[in-house]
Amino acid sequence: MGRSPCCDKLGLKKGPWTQEEDQKLLAYIEEHGHGSWRSLPEKAGLHRCGKSCRLRWTNYLRPDIKRGKFNLQEEQTIIQLHALLGNRWSAIATHLPKRTDNEIKNYWNTHLKKRLVKMGIDPVTHKPKNETPLSSLGLSKNASILSHMAQWESARLEAEARLARESKILHYQTKPSSHHHGFTHKTLSTTWICKTNQGKLNTLTFFNGPEQQFDLFTSNQNKNKSLP
DNA sequence: AAACTATACAACCGCTATACT
DNA sequence: TAGTATAGCGGTTGTATAGTT
Known part of the structure; x- marks a missing residue:
């Protein structure tokens, strides 16, 4: 107050x-x-x-802060987590050891956001900006982007539904310790199956904790998940 | 070389949640 | 239970530096 x-x-x-x-x-x-x-x-x-x-x-x-350039792995993690969590920088930061939420937020705003825009991806929704039909696009590059986005969108929707359910359960099981977003990211440890728009199945392991593996999309058809 | 513009990031602001009395 | 202090968060601003004209 x-x-x-x-x-x-x-x-x-x-x-x-x-x-x-x-x-x-x-x-x-x-x-x-x-x-x-x-x-x-x-x-x-x-x-x-x-x-x-x-x-x-x-x-x-703080002595446990890693400063300097973000590596490719970190960049990918930020983009992927942002697609799922939005601007919840502190939640994203828990999956990037030694990086602060402020640093991640700044890096997103000055580098990653612009990069997605350049690629024609809306940095807020992580969807392609113009809903141009596939046939009118240069397929090779854009198709992989769209495929990527479709997979992420599918996972995102699934995750949102799942988290909404879990947050209710957690509400009864434990006293939430985190702030106004309503659920405790750190306490969730979940693997589930999600279906892509192409009808393929992916496994999605979600938020086991900062020091544990953050492993999204472990199925084979998703080797193109990384953004340049 | 100076002026202007763009970029990067540190720091601040204002809000909410939580702890405490 | 209500009021207050504090911590934490995300958005935004300010400033230093690099790049361009």
Whole structure:
């Protein structure tokens, strides 16, 4: 309900962090842990609000963060998970160890989204933008894209229905720990069969946890699943 | 070399959910 | 039970840098 007023206080610094500030924050957390973020800045000798400190820590200073370029595998994972989850960056981040939701979100917005648009795929729906009939398209490239999209759409719809059912079950079985999206991604561990538009069957293993294998589309006819 | 534009990403804002009193 | 503080989330903005004219 109540919103933190900490950032509104006068005299608190905003904008890019300096090395000195980073060091102060790091040193404090290494020694004491972050504890209450609200009281941390004063204790650490920083003229920042607690929220700013928390973001700096979680998105940049945390030692278990992998920085630098995303590799192909990571890119594919993001695209695939985005097709299923939409802009649920924190949920996507749980399947990319050492990457932050902020980093993934930025990478999606600056790289991947544009790439899909270039390919003629709507980055929101993950469907081809213009519903041009197959026959009028250059088949080789577009057909594989459309095939890919059809498979994903099929899986996505199946997943949505499944998750809707599971979330109800989980609601009774456990107290949901995650936030407003209504279900706990981390607790789901499911493999099921989904049917593509071509009537083929795929197995889909879903969200076993960050350190376990994320294995979508294990059937043979889906070797073309990867996007360039 | 300077001005302008595009890109990348760090950081902030405002919201909701949850924990606590 | 209601009110408040805090954490976490996604959207958006600001700024530094690279590229182009």
